[in-house]
Amino acid sequence: MTDNTxxxxxxHWIHSLQLNDISDAARIxxxxxxxxxxxxxxxxxxxxxxxxxxxxxxxxxxxTVWGLSGKIDxxxxxxxxGTCGHGEDFDNTFEGCxxxxxxxxxxxxxxxxxxxxLSRRDVAKGLVVGIEVANRLGVISGKGIHTAxxxxxxxxxxxxxxxxxxxxxxxxxxxxxxxLGVAGxxxxxxxxxxxxxxxxxxxxxxxxxxxxxxxxxxxxxxxRGPGTVFEGVxxxxxxxxxxxxxxxxxxxxxxGSHWESARVAxxxxxCGTMTQPFIDCAVRLKEKGISPEDIAExxxxxxxxxxxxxxxxxxxxxxxxxSYAAKFSSPYTIxxxxxxxxxxxxxxxxxxxxxxxxxxLAAKVTYVIDPDNxxxxxxxxxxxxxxxxGTVVEERQGQLRGGTKDPMTREQILEKARANLIFAGRxxxxxxxxxxxxxxxxxxxxxxxxGLLAAITR
Amino acid sequence: xxxxxxxxxxxxxxxxFLTGLTPDALPGAVNSTITRNLIDAMGLCVAARKADYIxxxxxxxxxxxxxxxxxxxxxxxxxxxxxxxGVAIHGEDFDDTLEGAxxxxxxxxxxxxxxAAERFDLDGRQTxxxxxxxxxxxxxxxHVAAGHMHRAGFHPVxxxxxxxxxxxxxxxxxxNRDQTAxxxxxAAxxxxxxxxxxxxxxxxxxxxxxxxxxxxxxxxxxxxxxxxxxxxxxxxxxxxxxxxxxTATPDYSHLTDGLGDDWYMTRIVxxxxxCGTMIHPYIDxxxxxxxxxxxxxxxxxxxxxxxxxxxxxxxxxxxxxxxxxxGYAAKFSMPYCMxxxxxxxxxxLAQFDDARVSDPRVLGLAEKITYRIDPENEYPRNYTGDLRxxxxxxxxxxxxxxxxxxxxxxxxxxxxxxxxxxxxxxxxGMHSSQGDALCDFVTGLAQAxxxxxxxxxxxxx
Numbered sequence: 026m027t028d029n030t031x032x033x034x035x036x037h038w039i040h041s042l043q044l045n046d047i048s049d050a051a052r053i054x055x056x057x058x059x060x061x062x063x064x065x066x067x068x069x070x071x072x073x074x075x076x077x078x079x080x081x082x083x084x085x086x087x088x089t090v091w092g093l094s095g096k097i098d099x100x101x102x103x104x105x106x107g108t109c110g111h112g113e114d115f116d117n118t119f120e121g122c123x124x125x126x127x128x129x130x131x132x133x134x135x136x137x138x139x140x141x142x143l144s145r146r147d148v149a150k151g152l153v154v155g156i157e158v159a160n161r162l163g164v165i166s167g168k169g170i171h172t173a174x175x176x177x178x179x180x181x182x183x184x185x186x187x188x189x190x191x192x193x194x195x196x197x198x199x200x201x202x203x204x205l206g207v208a209g210x211x212x213x214x215x216x217x218x219x220x221x222x223x224x225x226x227x228x229x230x231x232x233x234x235x236x237x238x239x240x241x242x243x244x245x246x247x248x249r250g251p252g253t254v255f256e257g258v259x260x261x262x263x264x265x266x267x268x269x270x271x272x273x274x275x276x277x278x279x280x281g282s283h284w285e286s287a288r289v290a291x292x293x294x295x296c297g298t299m300t301q302p303f304i305d306c307a308v309r310l311k312e313k314g315i316s317p318e319d320i321a322e323x324x325x326x327x328x329x330x331x332x333x334x335x336x337x338x339x340x341x342x343x344x345x346x347x348s349y350a351a352k353f354s355s356p357y358t359i360x361x362x363x364x365x366x367x368x369x370x371x372x373x374x375x376x377x378x379x380x381x382x383x384x385x386l387a388a389k390v391t392y393v394i395d396p397d398n399x400x401x402x403x404x405x406x407x408x409x410x411x412x413x414x415g416t417v418v419e420e421r422q423g424q425l426r427g428g429t430k431d432p433m434t435r436e437q438i439l440e441k442a443r444a445n446l447i448f449a450g451r452x453x454x455x456x457x458x459x460x461x462x463x464x465x466x467x468x469x470x471x472x473x474x475x476g477l478l479a480a481i482t483r
Numbered sequence: 484x485x486x487x488x489x490x491x492x493x494x495x496x497x498x499x500f501l502t503g504l505t506p507d508a509l510p511g512a513v514n515s516t517i518t519r520n521l522i523d524a525m526g527l528c529v530a531a532r533k534a535d536y537i538x539x540x541x542x543x544x545x546x547x548x549x550x551x552x553x554x555x556x557x558x559x560x561x562x563x564x565x566x567x568x569g570v571a572i573h574g575e576d577f578d579d580t581l582e583g584a585x586x587x588x589x590x591x592x593x594x595x596x597x598x599a600a601e602r603f604d605l606d607g608r609q610t611x612x613x614x615x616x617x618x619x620x621x622x623x624x625x626h627v628a629a630g631h632m633h634r635a636g637f638h639p640v641x642x643x644x645x646x647x648x649x650x651x652x653x654x655x656x657x658x659n660r661d662q663t664a665x666x667x668x669x670a671a672x673x674x675x676x677x678x679x680x681x682x683x684x685x686x687x688x689x690x691x692x693x694x695x696x697x698x699x700x701x702x703x704x705x706x707x708x709x710x711x712x713x714x715x716x717x718x719x720x721x722x723x724x725x726x727x728x729x730t731a732t733p734d735y736s737h738l739t740d741g742l743g744d745d746w747y748m749t750r751i752v753x754x755x756x757x758c759g760t761m762i763h764p765y766i767d768x769x770x771x772x773x774x775x776x777x778x779x780x781x782x783x784x785x786x787x788x789x790x791x792x793x794x795x796x797x798x799x800x801x802x803x804x805x806x807x808x809x810g811y812a813a814k815f816s817m818p819y820c821m822x823x824x825x826x827x828x829x830x831x832l833a834q835f836d837d838a839r840v841s842d843p844r845v846l847g848l849a850e851k852i853t854y855r856i857d858p859e860n861e862y863p864r865n866y867t868g869d870l871r872x873x874x875x876x877x878x879x880x881x882x883x884x885x886x887x888x889x890x891x892x893x894x895x896x897x898x899x900x901x902x903x904x905x906x907x908x909x910x911x912g913m914h915s916s917q918g919d920a921l922c923d924f925v926t927g928l929a930q931a932x933x934x935x936x937x938x939x940x941x942x943x944x
Contacts, residue, residue: 077708081701084560086546098546100562140545174726179672206679210641210687211694213675215726217668220719224711225672232673242543243690248536251685259679264636267729 031255031273036201038280039154039192044146044467047153050287052467055152057438058117059463061291062110062127064442064456067092067481068370068449069109074224078108078231088139089475092449094482099140100235106132107231111178113370114352115295115445119288120428122163122170122177125230126289129182130155130189133234137190137241138473147193148473149466153286155189155237160285162255164275169266171216179214179229180265186237187211187244196245206250208240209261222349290428291438294368296352298425299331302406303355306420307362310410317364317386319412325355326407327392328400336392343387351378356390359408369441370448446481455481493717493735497623498663500742501616501654506608506929509615512749514929517614519900520579520589521925523753524572525941526907528553529918530832531571532943533911536686540570540693550601551938554911558938561598562697565648568594569693573640575832576814577757577907581622582750582890584629585760585863589751590692591644592617595700596651600934607931609655615748617651622747623738627717628724628731630863633678637727641676641691646723648699649706658707668712670702671723681796684812752890753900756830758814760887761793764868765817766824768882772872773825779844781874785852787817788869790862798854805850810835818849821870831903832910866890913943 029037069075070092079090082105086098090105097105110116110128117127134151137143143151162181170177187208191201213236214229244250255261255273262271275285294301303325327336335355336342345351351358351373360383361372371377399405406422424430433441443456462477491499531537532554541557544567548560552567559567572578572590579589596613599605605613624643632639649670653663676695680688706712716723717735724733737747756763765787789798797817798804807813813820813835822845823834833839840846861867868884886892895903901922908918920940924931 074710077710078705080708081705081710084546084548098560100546173729174721176672206685207687207690209677209679210638210690211675212677213673213698215671215674215721215723217671217713217716217719217721217723217726219721220713220715222711223668223713225669225713228669228705228710229672236675239543242545243540246539246542248539248543248690249686251679251683251687253682254677254679257679257682259636259677259681261677261679264677267635 030252031276032202032205032252033198034277035158035188035205036198039188039201040196040198042150042154042192042281044150046281048284048287051153051157051284053435054287054289055149055156056460056463056467057291057435058127058156058289059131059152060442060456060459061117061438062131063091063459063478064445065113065116066106066110067451068445069112070449072112074112074227075109078105078228086140088136089479091478092451092481094479099136099238103132103136103234103238104231106136107234108228111230112227113295115292115370117289117291119160119163120290122166122168124159124163124181125178126156126159126182126185128230129178129186129233129237130159132231133186133237134189134193135475136234137238138193139475141194143193143473145466145469145471145473147195151189151193152466154192155185156289157284157286158188159185160288161276164285165271165273166262166266167269169262169269172268173266174215175265176214176216176226176229179233180212182230182233183212183236183240184208184261186234187240190238190241191244194241194245196241200244202252203248203250204241204244206252206254207243207248208237209250209254211236211240212261212265288429291433293427293433293437293441294358295370295373296358296368297335299400299404300335300355300358301425301427302404302422303408304358304362304368304406305422305426306406306408307359308366309420310408310418311363311366313418315363315410315412315418317360317382320386320389321411321413323359323390323408323410325359325390325392325409326395326398327355328398329394329396330400332392332394339391343390344384345378348373348375348378355392356387357383359390360386367444369444371444450483451481492664492714493738494664494667494714495660497738498667499660501620501650502658502660502663504612504616504654506612508743510746513615513746516749516751517611517618518926519753519897520618520751521593521928522900522904522922523579524589524593525553525921525925526904527575527578528568528571529911529913530907531574531911534574536574536689537567537571540567548602550598551941553941554913554943556942561602561700565594565598565696565700566693568597569696570689573692574689575757575835576759577754577832579751579753580760581625582752584625586621586625586639586643587692588618588621588647588748591640591648591695591699592621592651594693595648595696596655597934597937599652599655599700601937603656604933605655606933607928609657610934611929613651613655616654617647618748618751619746620650621647622750626737626747627733627735628728631728631731634730635728636677638676638678638688638691641695642674642727644692644695645674645698645702646670648696649702652700652703653706656703656707658703662706664714665710665712666703666706668714668716669705669710670699671716673698673702674723674727684809750891752887753895753903755889755895755899755903756820757832757835758820758830759797761862761866762797762817762820763887763889764866764884765821765870766830767884767888768868768870769821769825770828771882772870772880773828777874779825779848781876782848782851783873783875785821786871787852787854788857788860788871789854790860791856791858792862794854794856801853806846807840810837810840813840817854818852819845821852822848831906917943
């Protein structure tokens with residue numbers, strides 16, 4: 026095996042992988058990813074960007090846009106599901122390299138499975154392989170892809186989606202190798218959306234999903250892709266992460282024994298990552314029975330590196346101009362947590378961010394820089410609330426919840442899906458259906474049927 | 484975190500020019516370039532119709548629709564037809580190129596616009612305008628950071644081509660300035676294509692123009708619905724040129740100056756031979772050597788003066804170039820192309836058949852051909868050919884071709900374009916009378932009420 030290229034090593038592993046060989050942790054993370062991703066997609070169908078992609082792609086076909094009853098073609102379904110799933114930046118991510126695997130892999134594998142009439146077990150294998158490959162590629166790249174101006178979810182997502190669909194299709198080793206080689210020529214996505222908040226970031230997940238399927242179809246048909254797509258002189262990393270000297274052992278070693286797919290992180294709140302531990306503290310204040318009107322002032326110890334994005338200019342952060350800006354305001358997100366006991370999609374509507382009660386509380390929230398704060402090595406939260414009766418209450422959160430150090434429980438992920446479905450005007454019980462649907466993929470011998478997802482309509 | 488840009492951005496200005504085009508604004512040279520490019524592209528599609536890679540791409544497309552795959556009966560959705568036709572045009576490396584800043588042009592634009600026209604039932608006028616806009620967009624965009632995308636490991640055909648296809652489809656569909664600018668912003672997020680195919684001759688190079696065509700088509704559709712693409716796609720902090728050509732200092736004057744006066748697309752050139760462009764002048768020399776009555780066994784050695792920039796792609800590793808392993812690899816071998824040109828007095832598709840490249844006589848002559856780097860060689864400004872032939876008798880003969888035929892110094896005549904078209908039609912097994920019908924369709928396209936006859940004239944019976 027030593028002479029194999031990286032893609033050949035991966036191809037051999039993917040080809041030989043049996044469902045029984047997948048660790049429980051990887052299986053559970055994958056099931057939860059399905060529940061989380063589908064709930065988020067349905068929640069974003071009625072947004073402006075969600076409607077734009079639905080209008081652009083409406084060719085009838087065999088595939089489901091989750092939460093809608095009409096069927097459209099494979100590429101269109103993958104694009105719409107992926108774009109909506111990633112639209113609010115509330116979907117799963119990965120510590121070390123922010124590759125959002127769920128919103129690429131799940132739309133790709135589901136659409137392929139519907140169009141190609143694959144079995145549920147094929148789908149389960151495809152999902153695990155896709156997430157595993159995307160995350161392993163993320164371990165190699167670190168910040169390298171962002172540094173070059175490219176979007177890791179877009180670039181690595183394409184490779185993961187291709188691997189996942191190839192696995193689900195039961196491709197031969199040669200076909201998988203070619204699929205990955207072809208996918209390298211389809212990987213795309215620049216980060217110029219940062220300049221004006223344009224919507225291309227959202228679209229990247231869906232585009233990567235459809236590209237991954239198309240690459241797998243070409244690999245299956247025998248179209249030859251470069252064998253050295255990852256490590257070649259002009260390979261994926263040379264092109265998209267030129268600042269790093271990639272070490273490919275995280276891609277090729279420990280396959281089948283070490284599972285990066287088990288390490289996906291879920292976001293408890295629908296906002297910027299670094300504000301989340303502060304919201305945990307705010308939620309605990311609410312659980313102690315403290316109401317916003319009891320509070321005289323709140324002071325938070327914060328890491329210096331987070332100030333310019335989440336705290337300053339303070340007046341603006343205390344009264345965010347848009348719902349999107351509110352996602353990156355510590356005062357607003359803390360106020361939302363204390364008032365609502367959470368910060369889900371409902372707390373980031375245009376109406377919610379204008380709520381006088383929330384804004385009145387946000388105006389009482391300030392910060393002091395803690396020179397000993399661990400940021401960026403660790404994300405922590407702190408609140409010191411001085412009540413009107415003179416009592417001082419303090420809360421601390423030692424790390425980001427949802428990550429590997431403090432994962433969300435399965436019940437919490439289910440609760441998140443439930444809240445997202447309610448936000449979308451769907452029945453909350455559909456969250457249970459989603460969870461059971463995901464678990465069923467790993468156990469049932471039946472063919473894949475997304476009818477249940479299409480039935481989650483208003 | 485977000486800068487508000489009130490002035491029109493580069494993409495908005497460029498889109499303003501493209502969306503303002505009318506048939507009256509197109510000079511004769513532009514119209515004739517479009518027609519010549521269409522004829523050449525159609526012939527190449529027919530020629531590639533039986534190729535293994537076309538069968539595979541076709542097999543991978545499972546969405547049927549109203550759009551024509553040139554030379555095939557199967558009809559596909561617009562994305563599928565754009566993909567297959569784009570692969571077919573470029574598949575044998577026999578399609579157009581751009582002098583001054585080499586890139587393929589028609590292979591990305593023409594399939595995208597034709598597919599859009601069939602899908603949305605556009606007329607010939609819109610189709611023609613769309614092709615004009617797309618070709619000009621590719622040519623101008625490729626000058627902004629010429630050469631630097633390859634250096635970063637990206638293939639301009641796919642990276643630039645995605646934007647060109649988006650521009651062509653946007654104009655054909657009648658999108659307004661801001662929608663078309665958004666299409667550029669969206670297309671830049673679809674731009675892909677790494678050059679790792681150089682390592683093992685993988686077929687992804689062939690895939691790139693077709694993928695660009697279908698991606699650009701979809702970018703235009705998304706933009707039409709009001710999807711918000713980055714306005715500063717060409718000049719922002721993480722712009723298109725910075726990411727795909729990080730070593731370049733972009734020259735934006737190519738997107739702003741002389742619009743409507745200086746038509747870059749009129750510098751598109753058509754290839755007389757089905758192989759790497761820079762090899763062409765050397766083949767001309769080898770054919771002249773044969774025409775002088777020299778036999779292969781009279782030749783002791785041939786030494787070619789060559790530009791240093793050509794060596795790594797077309798001369799080295801020399802042993803591999805002397806014995807190419809496939810017809811496709813042979814297209815990028817200087818020794819093989821000269822040798823086969825010497826014997827066959829041509830270097831068309833038939834000369835790059837997998838069987839032809841194992842002919843011992845051709846390989847025997849190829850083995851005698853080596854190179855010497857000439858520091859004075861004009862490459863990449865001009866492509867020349869220089870042979871110094873030593874005969875067994877000791878006699879030395881020199882041949883020089885001062886430029887590429889087909890290029891600006893000696894464009895292919897309309898008759899030569901037609902001869903190439905007819906040869907390609909025959910190679911693909913299409914009857915010549917049907918080739919004539921296809922040609923008539925193309926020459927009448929700008930005036931056609933719709934493209935409903937395209938499918939009939941381009942399907943082989």
